Amino acid sequence: MIIDSHIALSASDADTSPSAGRAGAAIYEAQHIARGVTRLFARHAIWMLPEFNLPNKRRADLIGMDKGGNIVIVEIKVAKSDLLGDKKWTDYLEYCDQFYWALAPNLDSNIVNGELFLPERTGLIVADSYDAEVLRPARRNALASARRTKTLKLLGAAALQRNAMQNDPHILDINES
Numbered sequence: 001m002i003i004d005s006h007i008a009l010s011a012s013d014a015d016t017s018p019s020a021g022r023a024g025a026a027i028y029e030a031q032h033i034a035r036g037v038t039r040l041f042a043r044h045a046i047w048m049l050p051e052f053n054l055p056n057k058r059r060a061d062l063i064g065m066d067k068g069g070n071i072v073i074v075e076i077k078v079a080k081s082d083l084l085g086d087k088k089w090t091d092y093l094e095y096c097d098q099f100y101w102a103l104a105p106n107l108d109s110n111i112v113n114g115e116l117f118l119p120e121r122t123g124l125i126v127a128d129s130y131d132a133e134v135l136r137p138a139r140r141n142a143l144a145s146a147r148r149t150k151t152l153k154l155l156g157a158a159a160l161q162r163n164a165m166q167n168d169p170h171i172l173d174i175n176e177s
Contacts, residue, residue: 029078029104032129034062037074037102040125040132046072049159055150058091062102063155070097071143071151074125078104083111093121095151098138101128111133 007119036050041064059154073096077083083103092097100123101112109126123138126141143151164171 006013025080026082030061030076033076033078033102033104033127033132034074035129036127036132037062037100037125038075040127041072048072048074049155049162050156052158054092054095055154056091056094058088060092064098065152066166067153069148069152070098070140071148071155072096072098072138074100074102075104077107080111083107093141094147095143096173097140097143097148098123100125100134100138102132104128132151163170 003133017114022075034050039154041048044066046064048067050062052060054060060073061076062072064072064074066072073092075086075089075092077086083101099121101114101117102125104127105126109124111117112124113121119136120137121141122136123134125132125134125138129131145156
């Protein structure tokens, strides 16, 4: 039996209350933005999974798939310093057809219009815990068929494993007979 090693611990495993300090407050806000973005995409039949580890050892804040198998990755940013300091985000582009930045409403969205953020390729969303709005649609860049197949298999396995863990939190403790 193969257990998917591409599962990250959810941010919900940490103390994410606003009283947990600056880091906890940022995680708390990011979870709320993820909720708003997930609602936005759900209205368009794009189903999102949070905290997904990609084969290149990067973790997508949100990854989703539409009915046609197109893959969307969303990188959530709640602080200007985090946004400007992220030098590895382009590593996500090789695993998605569309890439979006999702920003907290208090961040200046003009920051991601600079050429370092590839505005001709990346989309822009502003979100809170209730909803989100696409300010700039992401351009679709079709993945190679083999990369798409591999990523979709990993995504499917991760979603099924998480579902099994929701039904039985001790499912991973069961040994193969």
